[in-house]
Amino acid sequence: MREGLYIGIDLGGTNIKAGIVDSQGNVLKKISVPTGHGPDAVIANMVSAANRAVDQAGVNIDQIAAIGIASPGSLSKSTGVVIRCANLPGWDSVPLCDLVSKALGKPTIMENDARAAAFGECMAGAGRAGTIRNMIMITLGTGVGSGMILDGQLVHGHTGMAGEIGHSIVVSEGELCGCGQRGCLEAYASASRVHRRAIQVLQNSKATSSLRNLAFKTGSPTARDVAEHARRGDTLALNIWDETCKFIAVGCVNAAHLMDPEIIVLGGGLAAAGKLLLDSVERHFREQYWKIEPPRAEIRIAEVGNDAGFIGAALLAGKVVAPLQLRRRAEMATDAIEVARHGHSVPTSKL
């Protein structure tokens, strides 16, 4: 029987992903279901997705050592509570870990979703099985976030909020961000800003562009549309894309100087553009980087993609429970020796 398996659950605003993961970060089976509404329904969906993943992976629940949840929102990791979450309406101090742990009968831990994804990438993707000990993963989606591993440790900060690179100011007194600050990286480099920039440029210019042929609908053109048309050589789309990459590169320059990572990993929706993103960000990175010496950090595209969150959460669960399991085994061994010696057990705490 294969031992040391973990369930990773990525709780997203739209979908829940649950996967069975081994201690090397290999995924035996994964399930994706709609998130649903309200804590009760959502947690029931998480538990059902986890159970289905266990069944379909053909493993026994006894083989599962622990559960890790990648959660958005403001978390209390020590108590396993989701304090609140913009993407999960109605969640107010929900004891998520306790509820999932009771339903599935396993020790359960949680981690911020961007941080879990960075850990997943570090252990199972761009981080080469965790051999890279200094990395930052910048997640370029609707918002811009990051997870950092420094000197081999996931960085949390004093209140668990470390990594908000999207709200570092890159244009003093610049554009207003959704957070109320001016000049945030997120206000220039997120997928939503690619969309908004495209709308503005299309409205304010007469230039021909294949983007004008897209059916009119809310949210169009998307960042994906812009990337696709840029790839096909549309000049206007290329300019919008390039402008975005210039700002992403500012984020990379700042991360490089402040953290001195070995690699900067670009993840999230925009990273689906692959080489189109990497080439342009790399070029702007080198152009904007100081001239004292060449950059020491390498920029890479995330390899694990959307699975990084649940894989990272599962591996973090393993990291937490493995020492506990070892101690429990040592206690059991000590008990067995005591029973053999004295015919009865001595509480380990008295030894």
Add this chain to the structure above:
Amino acid sequence: MREGLYIGIDLGGTNIKAGIVDSQGNVLKKISVPTGHGPDAVIANMVSAANRAVDQAGVNIDQIAAIGIASPGSLSKSTGVVIRCANLPGWDSVPLCDLVSKALGKPTIMENDARAAAFGECMAGAGRAGTIRNMIMITLGTGVGSGMILDGQLVHGHTGMAGEIGHSIVVSEGELCGCGQRGCLEAYASASRVHRRAIQVLQNSKATSSLRNLAFKTGSPTARDVAEHARRGDTLALNIWDETCKFIAVGCVNAAHLMDPEIIVLGGGLAAAGKLLLDSVERHFREQYWKIEPPRAEIRIAEVGNDAGFIGAALLAGKVVAPLQLRRRAEMATDAIEVARHGHSVPTSKL
């Protein structure tokens, strides 16, 4: 006899400071001497300053457990070599630790000066005896640097270059910095920029200002002059100071979002302005910080000041050698037991 004392040496471009420091960060004696020129002379000055500090502290060299050096420049910490240094002409791959260690007969370690100072502040100043486990100290001098302690650990990064907050971009395509990048924090928030901004404003405006009464000389008005005249209510000086503080606050906003520190400590030359600096930076910090919730980080002025470098280096030396000493003591105890048992010693490695 007092045991566990350390020598801390801060190697600066102008002065060398050497101090005798106990394991709590208390300074028994400190000495400051001019740095001198060329590796040989400089190292001789370091050794002589250290010896004088030992003598004047009235301690025996046997009480010194180790030496820590706070050094500028590009360092190889593992080999104890100063690879090169802009402020120390003629230094090219100097095995500083080996040379000092041989001259003083003690294990010697080195640390980047900004990082050593941050550690000193954390352990003996604003960090409340190291109880604060997440802090960043931003050093506002001729340049702008930082040292970070995250989750209780000094952050080094992949190549030991972490903390270059002065070269994070805060104004995309902004002013040219000495490093060749545009829009660096250092190009807006260093003491040199206060001086340069003052010259520009004085030349380009007809406004009356007490700064105009200063004797004309190179480097005047200094950042200290500007602070002093601002304190006395000179409007023009106040405006220059305030503009500088606005950019320092951008650095604080970015550090807060990226690191989530408990405290942000302002050190270096500009910090001598104390409350004048703190009040203005705090106000701009709150104004520019996102509106989702109030800032979680507290901004403080450095408490240890210019001694933080050698104190931090000394305490870091203690951190490195203390476990080695414990192991050595354990080995000696084991040897003693073996001798008592068998009449001869068994190499510890064979146990």
